[in-house]
Amino acid sequence: MQPIDQQRKDDHLIHALKQHAVSPNTANTSSTSTSPVSSFDNVRFVHHAIQTDGIAQSEISLSTQWAGTEHPVPLYINGMTGGSPAAKRYNQQLAEIARETGLPMASGSMSITLKNPTDDEIRESFTVIRSTHRNGFVLANLGAGKTLEDAKKVVDWLEADALQIHLNRPQEVIMPEGDRDFSKWSDHIQNIIENVGVPVVVKEVGFGMSRESIAHLIQLGAQTIDISGRGGTNFAQIENLRRDHLDFTLLENWGQTTAESLLESLPYQDQTEILASGGVRHYYDAVRAFALGTRAVGLSGHLLHLVDQGGVTAGVEFVQSTLEAIRHCCLLLNARCVTDLAHCPIVLTGELKDWATARGIDYLELAQRR
Helix, strand or coil, rough: CHHHHHHHHHHHHHHHHHHHHHHHHCCCCCCCCCCCCHHHHHHHEECCCCCCCCCCCCCEEECCCCCCEEECCEEECCCCCCCCCHHHHHHHHHHHHHHHHHCCCCCCCCCHHHCCCHHHHHHHHHHHHHHHHHCCCCEEEEECCCCCHHHHHHHHHHHHCCEEEEHHHHHHCCCCCCCCCCCCCHHHHHHHHHHCCCCCCEECCCCEEEEEEHHHHHHHHCCCCEEECCCCHEEEEEEEHHCCCCHHHHHHCCCCCCCHHHHHHHHHHCCCCCEEEECCCCHHHHHHHHHCCCCEEEECCHHHHHHHHHHHHHHHHHHHHHHHHHHHHHHHHHCEHHHHHHHEEEEEEHHHHHHHHHHCCCHHHHHHHC
């Protein structure tokens, strides 16, 4: 019988793959239905038939900068898994995709390695990322409840270029064996940012962020924040399925979507680097996220599903076609780089417009951008 920590890792994999096998986020996006299945569908671009400063596709660069590094492409593979033999196989395949496409890649939470520091098999389920993606940009990953000493250990084990600190209060609350003390999170985050020795990305795990949370993280020194909103892998649902008492189904739609969280980040995008992940279904969602100010877009659950069904080849083809389509959209929108998309006028509709209205976000200004 597997130890509980390893079993939890495999439970996460199994349930995440099931979600993305049936989720509308992986459905055929050629459908002509106008019913939104994502808040990104509430973002529309203003089309200009001709512009005074038209560009050629050869002028377009997809490079972007975050976590102290210039990255050649504006996508990254977000933290997903590790800690079991099955997780190792997926991490190796994901790292192969990262190597072939130039994407940065984050590991899943490495807390299990701290609980089992002498277990080489567990550690190798994470370090396989570095051994496979030898020259790539790799991020280690720990929860906000861990200490500076813990952070330095996982960065060293993974030879990481940066560290993700994940925030996951809803998941911990619903998780049967989850943490119940969040009182030291702010202190730990600030101490790690100031002393770990590599760039730090503070990220959610799919419940989104408010502007209040973003402002607080900036006060703690966060220079890169992944707002990771609702719409992708649903860890509230996953942890609820793992419970044998207390039903938290009513919390399964907790939090802000990725598009809502990007709206929340607008006042702070000149103070910190914003990354976006969570429910990005295709290239058009990525382009919409750039229009809302993200520096880069994270891929996770959908990419994991593709790997599970079609292996590394399917994942590489998806990434390459997504990048090609983003470049075409930049040409359509007269943007020489993805950060230029944040100046394109956009019109918000439906629930996203309602969110902006309720939160006092000037959605009319977004439609008048030049």
